[in-house]
Amino acid sequence: xxxxxxxxxxxxxxxIVESSLENNINTTLAVLQxxxxxxxxxxxxxxxxxxxxxxxxxxxxxxxxxxxLAVALELTHMATLVHDDVIDDSKTRRGTDTVKRLWGxxxxxxxxxxxxxxxxxxxxxxxxxxxISILAxxxxxxxxGEIIQMxxxxxxxxxxxxxxxxxxxxxxxxxxxxxxxxxxxxPASNREVxxxxxxxxxxxxxxxxxxxxxxxVATEEVLGKPTGSDVRQGIIxxxxxxxxxxxxxxxxxxxxxxxxxxxxxxxxxILDLVIDxxxxxxxxxxxxxxxxxxxxxLQFLPxxxxxxxxxxxxxFISIRDY
Amino acid sequence: xxxxxxxxxxxxxxxIVESSLENNINTTLAVLQxxxxxxxxxxxxxxxxxxxxxxxxxxxxxxxxxxxLAVALELTHMATLVHDDVIDDSKTRRGTDTVKRLWGxxxxxxxxxxxxxxxxxxxxxxxxxxxISILAxxxxxxxxGEIIQMxxxxxxxxxxxxxxxxxxxxxxxxxxxxxxxxxxxxPASNREVxxxxxxxxxxxxxxxxxxxxxxxVATEEVLGKPTGSDVRQGIIxxxxxxxxxxxxxxxxxxxxxxxxxxxxxxxxxILDLVIDxxxxxxxxxxxxxxxxxxxxxLQFLPxxxxxxxxxxxxxFISIRDY
Numbered sequence: 350x351x352x353x354x355x356x357x358x359x360x361x362x363x364x365i366v367e368s369s370l371e372n373n374i375n376t377t378l379a380v381l382q383x384x385x386x387x388x389x390x391x392x393x394x395x396x397x398x399x400x401x402x403x404x405x406x407x408x409x410x411x412x413x414x415x416x417x418l419a420v421a422l423e424l425t426h427m428a429t430l431v432h433d434d435v436i437d438d439s440k441t442r443r444g445t446d447t448v449k450r451l452w453g454x455x456x457x458x459x460x461x462x463x464x465x466x467x468x469x470x471x472x473x474x475x476x477x478x479x480x481i482s483i484l485a486x487x488x489x490x491x492x493x494g495e496i497i498q499m500x501x502x503x504x505x506x507x508x509x510x511x512x513x514x515x516x517x518x519x520x521x522x523x524x525x526x527x528x529x530x531x532x533x534x535x536p537a538s539n540r541e542v543x544x545x546x547x548x549x550x551x552x553x554x555x556x557x558x559x560x561x562x563x564x565x566v567a568t569e570e571v572l573g574k575p576t577g578s579d580v581r582q583g584i585i586x587x588x589x590x591x592x593x594x595x596x597x598x599x600x601x602x603x604x605x606x607x608x609x610x611x612x613x614x615x616x617x618x619i620l621d622l623v624i625d626x627x628x629x630x631x632x633x634x635x636x637x638x639x640x641x642x643x644x645x646x647l648q649f650l651p652x653x654x655x656x657x658x659x660x661x662x663x664x665f666i667s668i669r670d671y
Numbered sequence: 672x673x674x675x676x677x678x679x680x681x682x683x684x685x686x687i688v689e690s691s692l693e694n695n696i697n698t699t700l701a702v703l704q705x706x707x708x709x710x711x712x713x714x715x716x717x718x719x720x721x722x723x724x725x726x727x728x729x730x731x732x733x734x735x736x737x738x739x740l741a742v743a744l745e746l747t748h749m750a751t752l753v754h755d756d757v758i759d760d761s762k763t764r765r766g767t768d769t770v771k772r773l774w775g776x777x778x779x780x781x782x783x784x785x786x787x788x789x790x791x792x793x794x795x796x797x798x799x800x801x802x803i804s805i806l807a808x809x810x811x812x813x814x815x816g817e818i819i820q821m822x823x824x825x826x827x828x829x830x831x832x833x834x835x836x837x838x839x840x841x842x843x844x845x846x847x848x849x850x851x852x853x854x855x856x857x858p859a860s861n862r863e864v865x866x867x868x869x870x871x872x873x874x875x876x877x878x879x880x881x882x883x884x885x886x887x888v889a890t891e892e893v894l895g896k897p898t899g900s901d902v903r904q905g906i907i908x909x910x911x912x913x914x915x916x917x918x919x920x921x922x923x924x925x926x927x928x929x930x931x932x933x934x935x936x937x938x939x940x941i942l943d944l945v946i947d948x949x950x951x952x953x954x955x956x957x958x959x960x961x962x963x964x965x966x967x968x969l970q971f972l973p974x975x976x977x978x979x980x981x982x983x984x985x986x987f988i989s990i991r992d993y
Contacts, residue, residue, distance in 0.1 A: 376811075381818045432784065436777045455758045455821050458780065459814040462754065465784075466810035469791065473803040481795040481803050488788035489698075492781040496703050499777050 355662040356395075358655055359402035362412045362419070366398045369420045373467055384452045384460045388427050391443040396556075397422040400524055401531030404545045407655045408535035415534055417471045418480075422527045424468035425484065429491060431461035436495070437582065444573040480530055487526050494518020503583035503612070505593055505603045512587055513554070516561070521553030544649035548659065551643035555667050558636040561586035562629055565620055577616045580623075583609060587635055588628030589619075596626035633667070640667035677984040678717075680977055681724035684734045684741070688720045691742045695789055706774045706782045710749050713765040718878075719744040722846055723853030726867045729977045730857035737856055739793045740802075744849050746790035747806065751813060753783035758817070759904065766895040802852055809848050816840020825905035825934070827915055827925045834909055835876070838883070843875030866971035870981065873965035877989050880958040883908035884951055887942055899938045902945075905931060909957055910950030911941075918948035955989070962989035 356363060374385040398419035405415045433439070434447040435457045441447060449457045465488075472480050498515050501507045528549030532542045563572065564579045565588055572578075579586050585593070585606065593602050605611035605619055612619070623629070640663040650656050678685060696707040720741035727737045755761070756769040757779045763769060771779045787810075794802050819837050823829045850871030854864045885894065886901045887910055894900075901908050907915070907928065915924050927933035927941055934941070945951070962985040969978050 376815055378815055378818050378822075380822065381815060432780050436780055456818060458754050458758055459817045462787075463811055463814035466807045466814065469807035470804060470811070473800045473807055476800045478795045478798045478800050478803070481800070482792060485788045485791035485795055489785055489792070492785035492788065493698055493700055493703060495781045496700050496778065500700075500702065 355658055355665070356399045356403070358658065359399060359406055359412065362402050362416065363395055363399060365416055366395060366402075366419045366423065369416060370423060373420055373424065373471065374464070375467075376463070380452070380456065381460060381463060384448050384456050385464055387445075387448055387451065388431060388442070391445045393423075393443060395423055397426055397523060397527040400527040400549060403655055403659065404528045404531030404549075405535050407545075407651060407653055408532065408537045408541075415531060417474065418530055418534060421468040421471040421484075422523070422530070424464050424471070425488070426523060428461045428465035428468065431457055431464065433495075435461075439574075441574055475534070477533075480533065483526055483530065487522050490518050490522055498584065501585060503585075503607050503609060505585065505606045507585050507590065509587075509590060512585070512590055516554060516557040517550075520557035520560070521550050524553035524556065525549035541650055544646045548643050548646040548650075551639045551646065552659075552663055552666065555636045555639035555643060555663065558587055558632055558639065559666055562588060562632050562636070565624060565629060577620045580606075580619050581613055581616045583612050587632040588623045591628040591631040592623040592626035596622055596628075598622050598626075636667040640664060677980055677987070678721045678725070680980065681721060681728060681734065684724050684738060685717055685721060687738055688717060688724075688741045688745065691738060692745060695742055695746065695793065696786070697789075698785070702774070702778065703782060703785060706770050706778050707786055709767075709770055709773065710753060710764070713767045715745075715765060717745055719748055719845060719849040722849040722871055725977055725981065726850045726853030726871075727857050729973060729975055730854065730859045730863075737853060739796060740852055740856060743790040743793040743806075744845070744852070746786050746793070747810070748845060750783045750787035750790065753779055753786065755817075757783075761896075763896055797856070799855075802855065805848055805852065809844050812840050812844055820906065823907060825929050825931060827907065827928045829907050829912065831909075831912060834907070834912055838876060838879040839872075842879035842882070843872050846875035846878065847871035863972055866968045870965050870968040870972075873961045873968065874981075874985055874988065877958045877961035877965060877985065880909055880954055880961065881988055884910060884954050884958070887946060887951060899942045902928075902941050903935055903938045905934050909954040910945045913950040913953040914945040914948035918944055918950075920944050920948075958989040962986060 370389045371386050374382060374389070376382050401419045401422055402412055402415055405412055430442065431448050434442060434449040435454055438449065439447050440450050448460055469481070469484070472484060494515055494517070497511065497518070501511055501515065525546050526549070529542055529546035532545040561579065564577065564586070567576065569575050575581070580589070583606065589606065593599055593606070596602055602619065602622060605615050643663045644660045647656050647660050692711045693708050696704060696711070698704050723741045723744055724734055724737055727734055752764065753770050756764060756771040757776055760771065761769050762772050770782055791803070791806070794806055816837055816839070819833065819840070823833055823837065847868050848871070851864055851868035854867040883901065886899065886908065889898065891897050897903070902911070905928065911928065915921055915928070918924055924941065924944060927937050965985045966982045969982050972978050
């Protein structure tokens with residue numbers, strides 16, 4: 350079973366989201382239009398829209414009212430990706446050139462701001478300022494997460510707490526908000542909305558841990574970027590944190606991972622040492638731990654085909670497929 | 672009479688805004704706090720807060736409720752400045768180092784996003800989604816303006832229309848929104864809110880034309896950046912557009928202004944030629960034209976000390992002080 354099957358109950362709505370994404374970038378400036386839609390056209394899993402739609406579907410059948418939110422969530426996510434690619438000077442994303450590479454800094458920064466403002470306009474149309482507050486708050490925390498990641502690069506002393514704070518802000522919060530807001534637009538009770546918020550949070554944590562594992566073990570083809578990108582950029586993720594403590598080669602790892610040159614030159618060796626140390630196995634346990642916590646929230650939600658599906662998704666994310 | 676005197680009726684409130692600006696940047700990350708407050712500490716005219724407060728004061732005495740809006744408007748403006756300095760790789764602003772120079776791209780882009788999100792949170796607290804829609808819409812247009820400026824750099828074929836569209840988005844819209852939202856939070860009628868929106872728009876146009884003039888004729892000390900920054904960056908403003916048409920040296924001007932190298936090397940000569948051609952005088956007439964249009968909107972507003980003041984400000988902005 351793959352992610353597409355979990356999203357099957359909202360497949361029709363996801364198609365509408367897909368076409369709405371591009372339609373919502375609506376500027377008379379051709380170059381801004383091209384740059385803003387470039388990343389959309391590159392595709393993506395549309396996780397955030399899918400979660401908003403699935404959360405709502407637990408409580409209502411008709412999802413027309415959820416579509417603009419779903420679009421806004423994906424646009425918010427994309428705005429951060431466009432800015433990330435400027436910051437990291439990335440050349441490729443999702444198997445195609447980045448906006449930054451094709452159009453440069455000025456256009457990329459403005460395109461990111463434009464896309465984010467567009468998503469705000471979409472959410473504002475709901476006339477629910479609580480949704481804007483949640484989104485603004487999340488956006489601030491995402492910025493903080495970026496800074497924490499910056500401060501933590503090449504720092505081999507960072508521990509589990511620092512890592513969890515980073516992935517919370519990088520991934521978990523926006524998935525959490527997607528679930529939360531999707532449910533908020535339905536007659537769900539406060540308790541149910543909170544359960545969905547927590548489900549999304551824990552699932553997002555599991556998802557990012559797994560994503561960080563894949564950076565070690567998946568091929569460039571699967572990733573859409575080179576294997577070991579994190580190590581090359583000095584980003585210390587969970588498998589590395591483990592290896593830095595327990596690898597028989599931890600001394601070399603400390604030395605290499607704190608040097609930008611060594612991280613680039615010895616990336617392949619570092620990957621091997623982290624895997625040999627058991628860093629991947631350890632991280633899989635962490636992913637399973639968070640997936641389990643996500644599943645536990647489902648008990649506060651109505652028992653439907655969708656919630657069962659959400660439980661299966663948690664299992665799927667945290668089970669190794671290598 | 673200087674700008675401070677025009678703002679005298681809201682001087683006390685502006686002091687509260689000043690201290691609130693820093694208090695509203697509230698992150699546990701020291702480096703983000705420092706970067707975000709750096710620009711605040713450099714000071715500034717606080718035009719946008721002042722306009723929001725003045726517009727409200729025409730209709731109500733107590734401005735406590737307007738303060739968060741005033742703070743949000745200045746933060747929105749600052750967020751664009753922080754990003755601008757990344758884009759332009761600027762070294763100084765308001766007589767001090769830029770965030771970009773002191774902390775680099777990654778922090779600057781995130782600090783800009785953080786500050787903008789903070790301003791959204793402030794506006795969302797009003798529980799008026801129409802205000803968020805206006806702000807989101809304005810933000811999109813500001814992005815478009817940046818792109819138009821980018822596309823127009825070193826392009827000596829740009830005309831008046833292109834210039835007006837650029838300065839509208841760069842300056843006039845946010846001043847317009849400041850006046851509009853300040854009035855919107857009071858019992859002002861729709862007609863009065865619209866009059867304030869238009870007043871702010873035209874005043875903002877006059878203000879930016881004057882600012883573009885000052886880039887030719889004011890000293891580095893007054894500007895906080897070198898005289899002729901626009902010419903050096905290939906930004907074609909109103910005095911230059913005039914000179915490109917009517918200077919006896921227009922051929923050389925076309926040639927030089929379309930070349931980044933010549934713009935840098937011959938900046939002083941270009942400045943002299945534009946001034947000699949009468950570009951400054953022409954631009955002053957444009958500033959006066961917009962100031963007059965601004966003043967004309969005041970007839971739809973109650974006659975108070977404040978509206979008289981706003982009329983005087985329009986005169987002041989468009990009168991040459993060299």
